[in-house]
Amino acid sequence: MEESSKKLGVQSVHRSTLSKQVVEQIVQLLVSGQMKAGDKLPPEMELMEELGVSRPVLREALSALETLGVITRKTREGTFFNNKVGTHPFSVMLALATDNLPAIIEARMALELGLVTMAAEKITDEQLEKLRKTIDTIANSEDNDYGEADKEFHHIIALSANNPIVEGMIDSLLITHNKVNSLIQVRERERTVEYHKAIYAALEARDPQDAFLQMYKHLDFVRQKVLQYSSANDE
Amino acid sequence: MEESSKKLGVQSVHRSTLSKQVVEQIVQLLVSGQMKAGDKLPPEMELMEELGVSRPVLREALSALETLGVITRKTREGTFFNNKVGTHPFSVMLALATDNLPAIIEARMALELGLVTMAAEKITDEQLEKLRKTIDTIANSEDNDYGEADKEFHHIIALSANNPIVEGMIDSLLITHNKVNSLIQVRERERTVEYHKAIYAALEARDPQDAFLQMYKHLDFVRQKVLQYSSANDE
DNA sequence: TGTAATCTTATTGTAAGACGAATTGCACAA
DNA sequence: TTGTGCAATTCGTCTTACAATAAGATTACA
Structure with a gap:
């Protein structure tokens, strides 16, 4: 040896x-x-x-x-x-990168853009139904406490891609979802609902490219928000 | 304590x-x-x-x-x-998923789709120059042994997104690149060059949506190939 | 005879002590 | 001043031992 x-x-x-x-x-x-x-x-x-x-x-x-x-x-x-290989390593890794929130957001963005594209090819009717429910939840939320439903929306899309590896990745990245939420003080519920509806429509139509486009708009909006606030905090 | x-x-x-x-x-x-x-x-x-x-x-x-x-x-x-936190966990994880090659391909696809979109926003002229070189290398390769250049092409795009987290992910996923190559016995060099050129053009124009579209076409082509061969091997 | 409680036992969790290997650093000698 | 050798430090591994926990079996009681 x-x-x-x-x-x-x-x-x-x-x-x-x-x-x-x-x-x-x-x-x-x-x-x-x-x-x-x-x-x-x-x-x-x-x-x-x-x-x-x-x-x-x-x-x-x-x-x-x-x-x-x-x-x-x-x-x-x-x-x-374990039956599920996945999320653990990422969690640790991300724990070390929490100082770099923009990077995490972008990573999530990159991944979700790809995901929604594949989801458009694979999503089931049941999953679409679930998606619609989360949108309703957000639309009907009295206060602006719809963070969970928002997270759920993205999670369902991730699952519908039906790929264990990607699931593991996105699971860990979504952990930061709460942190992102706390960064965005000014809620814009109607805006969110609008974006989600557009994404939903694209998925329902099984149109990968439109799904991508709508998700891009949505996440770009979020990213701008986060960049704005985090840079304001940094300096 | x-x-x-x-x-x-x-x-x-x-x-x-x-x-x-x-x-x-x-x-x-x-x-x-x-x-x-x-x-x-x-x-x-x-x-x-x-x-x-x-x-x-x-x-x-x-x-x-x-x-x-x-x-x-x-x-x-x-x-x-360590100074670099990153790729290690992924490698182990992926080692466990080698039996599920299609899942890896799709994960890579999801990630690269998102990546190329962000790359279109961020890529530098130097990186574009490098990209062009890899395309030339592939175009001029006598035999069909352009696997490395192919890998390099995708790697440069990943780097141009300028995000350490995503880099770690894609690094590990690209490890499987060789395996994918070995699956595709029938090389189609001209086809590859075509795809790469289209992606390059989109990046050069800094057009995220076109970059996405071209990459989608490219990877979808690869995916079909792999699915075809791996299912042929399975049964 | 069935159910519940207790006890045994197998397996993981933690601790302490010891020895070996390897490399570094110092000291001594040429 | 330089080279060689020895010692000390620190990681790498092994052995032994005991504690804790929970599953499973056994027994007692209804």
């Missing part, structure tokens, strides 16, 4: 470390199809023997995998592969 | 676990600005005392952070915060 005499400068960014190797081996279990999502891994004792490492090393690896959201550990029950 | 009598069950979706708390605390060091990127953390002994945990727990946390790409550990030298 440690015969590094072979000119390991090539791709050895890894600096070996047993625990990392263990991480990769466990990931391989999934990739190779030996285990599926949702499966229960052997108890730590067995894994130790099977992989030939000590318990702390194994636990370091498991801890890393858990933080990545690949597995879930339940006291006394065991360790399981 | 260890008398957690303060009812920490408040937002503890985390099922506590000391090591996770340690992870968050260390992340907080960065977020709160107490430490900066590139800084050296105290040696493990000191961290143990400071955080009031045992070494295995601390090491589990550090291991998780390292896997996330937040820190780097060097034998004997110490532990350092």
Whole structure:
């Protein structure tokens, strides 16, 4: 294992470390199809023997995998592969980028623009129905406390793209939705409803390009708002 | 430190676990600005005392952070915060999704569609120049081995959006670019050049909507190809 | 006989101690 | 002044041990 005499400068960014190797081996279990999502891994004792490492090393690896959201550990029950691969890593990453709110907004914008395009191809009637409800909720909200419905609107669109990877990404980005809301003190409910209706119409017509266009208008409006306020805060 | 009598069950979706708390605390060091990127953390002994945990727990946390790409550990030298937060988590995540190539393609598609739109607003003349070069490279390639130039084309567009978060995402997604290439046995160089030229023209004109449209055509073409081949392989 | 409570046990969570490896830095000698 | 060697620091790993928790079984009681 440690015969590094072979000119390991090539791709050895890894600096070996047993625990990392263990991480990769466990990931391989999934990739190779030996285990599926949702499966229960052997108890730590067995894994130790099977992989030939000590318990702390194994636990370091498991801890890393858990933080990545690949597995879930339940006291006394065991360790399981997660069915949803996704959101966790992003959350941590985004936690480190909270100071860069405009970047997050733009990332969300980029992603949602693509999403709505694909949603126009795939969205189901049920999802359209749900969308319409959120619009109603916003339109009928007495106060200006329609943040949740707004978030829901975007979330439904994300789901309708029917792609687990993108879902994971957008889930994390939408976490910042609340923060964005708090930035925009001056609510413009009618404006929001208008935008949402336009997007809905495009989706209903299954028109990717129009869906894109309407979403672009909407998000560009939001972005301008945020840029405006955040720059006002910065300086 | 260890008398957690303060009812920490408040937002503890985390099922506590000391090591996770340690992870968050260390992340907080960065977020709160107490430490900066590139800084050296105290040696493990000191961290143990400071955080009031045992070494295995601390090491589990550090291991998780390292896997996330937040820190780097060097034998004997110490532990350092990384300057670039970014791509690592995605790579792992995507490693688990390699079996779902169409999903990756679509995710890339969604992201690139949004990207090219924003790129149209931000791209610099130098970046346009680079883009043109990659197109030339592809056009002049004798054999059909223009995969790298193709990848470069998309990468430049991603960079021109000038957003670190999106860069991290797209970097990981483009890893699959090679895999996609290998799927498409039948090269259609002229077709590719055509698409790229159209995208380039839109970017040069700083026309977001046309850029989107051209990219959509391009990626949709690629997607159809991949779907075709991968479904042929599946069955 | 069925249900509930208790107890055992398996498994994860945490701790402490120890040793090895590797690299750095200092000291000493040439 | 420079080079070599030794020591100390710090990460990497292992061993052992105990605590906590919850599932499952067993037993007692109705």
